[in-house]
Amino acid sequence: MVNSAVRARVASISGTSGRHLSIHVSRDIISVHTAYNISQTVCTRWGIAVQETCKAKEVELVSVEVSFNSTKVLEVNHLRLQGPALVQVLGPNGAGKTTLLKTILGLISPRRGHVFVCRDSTTGRPDRAGRFIGYVPQLITTLNHFPVTPWEIVEYEIMARSRSTPFPGRTESIRGRVEASLRAVGLQPDAWFKPLRSLSGGQRQRAFIARALVHDPPILLMDEPFSAVDPGGRVELAKLIASLARNRLVIVTSHDPMLLIDYTDLVVLVNRRVVAVGEPHDVLREDILVEVYGAAILRVGDHIHISDEHRIVG
Numbered sequence: 001m002v003n004s005a006v007r008a009r010v011a012s013i014s015g016t017s018g019r020h021l022s023i024h025v026s027r028d029i030i031s032v033h034t035a036y037n038i039s040q041t042v043c044t045r046w047g048i049a050v051q052e053t054c055k056a057k058e059v060e061l062v063s064v065e066v067s068f069n070s071t072k073v074l075e076v077n078h079l080r081l082q083g084p085a086l087v088q089v090l091g092p093n094g095a096g097k098t099t100l101l102k103t104i105l106g107l108i109s110p111r112r113g114h115v116f117v118c119r120d121s122t123t124g125r126p127d128r129a130g131r132f133i134g135y136v137p138q139l140i141t142t143l144n145h146f147p148v149t150p151w152e153i154v155e156y157e158i159m160a161r162s163r164s165t166p167f168p169g170r171t172e173s174i175r176g177r178v179e180a181s182l183r184a185v186g187l188q189p190d191a192w193f194k195p196l197r198s199l200s201g202g203q204r205q206r207a208f209i210a211r212a213l214v215h216d217p218p219i220l221l222m223d224e225p226f227s228a229v230d231p232g233g234r235v236e237l238a239k240l241i242a243s244l245a246r247n248r249l250v251i252v253t254s255h256d257p258m259l260l261i262d263y264t265d266l267v268v269l270v271n272r273r274v275v276a277v278g279e280p281h282d283v284l285r286e287d288i289l290v291e292v293y294g295a296a297i298l299r300v301g302d303h304i305h306i307s308d309e310h311r312i313v314g
Ligand SMILES: Nc1ncnc2c1ncn2[C@@H]1O[C@H](COP(=O)(O)OP(=O)(O)OP(=O)(O)O)[C@@H](O)[C@H]1O
Pocket: 068, 069, 073, 091, 092, 093, 094, 095, 096, 097, 098, 099, 100
């Protein structure tokens, strides 16, 4: 049922009667479907979050070049990633994997080129890209000792994203969404109210995945999700990531492609540029890996070792 206070506000914005508008309140997000011209700007000014439609679960980079202090760190001629799919971005240290994700997020403005998310132009615009993307940063870059709990991380994200003014039932609505988000990523209730520093890497990672999913984004970017997770927790985390990719475009950077190999649709190999894109068995070949990893490649029988990493070929 539409909250009357909200409805009155919308009516006053549009200059028409609220009952002519088709509005529904869904999980604290107010969708306004109307023939009347209530612009995004007006809705934002009045604190009404409008659900926007992703035209296609897709990310596209065209003629992109990223430089730091005039040093080129990443070049992408053309890359289009379409979901639902699980995409692994692989490459050695400093190859530009995180840079690629941040460029997609709009957090980094490329020196030249264009980025499209869900077919919208989002180059250098985190506000536009963030409507459709959930982002899970590397755990190593998060403030694990900051005194905050998984519950609070998710709750703050919901409140920041909804930007709606208080209305009756909102607190219960937020509480329900926090709980649903934490349950959806398999975080057990006994971890919900503990400070991050007392949790395992796997539990912390799940908290940040829950945060990234609060607006049910069609696209999810994860930067080295296994890096701070103990071996025992990695298999379960891989299953969770695979399940999230069933109806989303999930892009994961990794140093260990084997954990997700059975679920991976596409591999993107980068080393300051996109070296290869394709299905795992087409891309994880010795000749291509040598081009990317150079002397770090060592073949032993049917196995290829990359630095301290290890994968099977053939
Ligand atoms: N803000 C920045 N200012 C200057 N140089 C940067 C910045 N961010 C990244 N770089 C440089 O860009 C290059 C690519 O870095 P990036 O973090 O994208 O690599 P990566 O493939 O994610 O590496 P890793 O696997 O070690 O995390 C590196 O040489 C890095 O030093």
